[in-house]
Amino acid sequence: MIIGIIGSGAMGSGIAQVVATAGHTVRLLDQNAQALERARQAIETSLNKLVEKGKLTTEAAAGTIARVHLTQDMQEFMDCELVLEAIVEDLAVKQHLFRELEMVVPETCILASNTSSLSIASIASACQHPERFIGIHFFNPAPVMQLVEVIPAVQTRAGLAEEVRALVESWGKLPVLAKDTPGFIVNRVARPFYGEAIRLLEEGVADAATIDWAMTELGGFRMGPFQLMDFIGHDVNYRVTESVFTAFFFDPRYKPSFTQKRLFEAGYYGRKSGRGFYSYA
Ligand code: NAD
Numbered sequence: 493m494i495i496g497i498i499g500s501g502a503m504g505s506g507i508a509q510v511v512a513t514a515g516h517t518v519r520l521l522d523q524n525a526q527a528l529e530r531a532r533q534a535i536e537t538s539l540n541k542l543v544e545k546g547k548l549t550t551e552a553a554a555g556t557i558a559r560v561h562l563t564q565d566m567q568e569f570m571d572c573e574l575v576l577e578a579i580v581e582d583l584a585v586k587q588h589l590f591r592e593l594e595m596v597v598p599e600t601c602i603l604a605s606n607t608s609s610l611s612i613a614s615i616a617s618a619c620q621h622p623e624r625f626i627g628i629h630f631f632n633p634a635p636v637m638q639l640v641e642v643i644p645a646v647q648t649r650a651g652l653a654e655e656v657r658a659l660v661e662s663w664g665k666l667p668v669l670a671k672d673t674p675g676f677i678v679n680r681v682a683r684p685f686y687g688e689a690i691r692l693l694e695e696g697v698a699d700a701a702t703i704d705w706a707m708t709e710l711g712g713f714r715m716g717p718f719q720l721m722d723f724i725g726h727d728v729n730y731r732v733t734e735s736v737f738t739a740f741f742f743d744p745r746y747k748p749s750f751t752q753k754r755l756f757e758a759g760y761y762g763r764k765s766g767r768g769f770y771s772y773a
Pocket of ligand 1: 498499500501502503504521522523524527577578579580581582585589606607608609629630631632724728
């Protein structure tokens with residue numbers, strides 16, 4: 493299968509690695525040449541690590557790299573059977589992209605978005621053929637995380653969700669079907685997880701390190717809420733919280749916190765900027 497991926501950032505590069513490893517030809521597009529180069533390096537580094545660990549042969553790694561074709565030209569998507577978008581989380585920008593894309597790809601091409609928080613119906617509404625549109629939501633880092641949410645919109649044709657679920661399974665992932673509601677499954681459950689942890693901190697019940705320690709050592713979680721927010725980045729995490737809160741008609745259960753908003757405004761994004769709830773200097 494020939495799969496197009498648009499956006500070669502954190503998610504797009506990881507998804508490209510997943511589908512190329514599964515044997516598909518990948519056309520990886522980004523508007524930014526440096527982002528494409530970074531993606532190529534990230535995929536190579538990740539595959540080399542697997543080779544070092546003995547989980548992949550040198551030949552298989554080379555074959556995977558050879559299947560990823562970097563491009564800045566959407567015309568090269570003429571032969572794609574599936575295109576998955578992982579660009580900036582902005583509805584108008586995504587809608588504009590799919591309008592342009594539909595002028596290039598064949599009518600049979602499946603269109604998908606990796607959006608974390610926008611409604612699939614709203615992105616699909618920009619398409620001439622919204623019945624071929626679906627959400628395929630990976631988690632970061634895509635090559636490592638097993639779960640993938642498959643989200644049909646109200647416009648999605650009957651049967652497509654099952655086809656996509658089988659395809660995702662063939663990539664070695666564990667797909668779960670979810671309805672097109674804000675945050676789908678994981679990001680919705682995660683909102684009160686982060687929100688309540690921040691409230692504990694604000695109320696002075698315990699400090700961040702103690703809460704993280706309790707959740708990991710005693711609660712069995714792989715990462716505590718503050719470690720996880722710093723890992724994801726407050727730029728991403730805060731925006732998703734704000735978006736889920738708005739999409740649920742301002743339901744107070746999902747209300748964002750000023751503590752996180754100030755970190756976001758200050759540029760204290762977490763690990764990626766050297767400071768968040770913790771300092772990484
Ligand atoms: P990112 O900022 O790392 O990468 C986005 C890339 O898209 C950039 O390289 C940028 O140059 C490119 N881009 C932006 N607009 C473009 C356009 N019009 N045409 C072509 N390329 C364009 O972002 P990311 O973290 O990879 O997130 C991408 C999408 O995946 C978002 O919708 C996000 O909500 C979603 N998502 C993110 C995560 C996460 O943890 N980061 C997890 C799941 C889903």
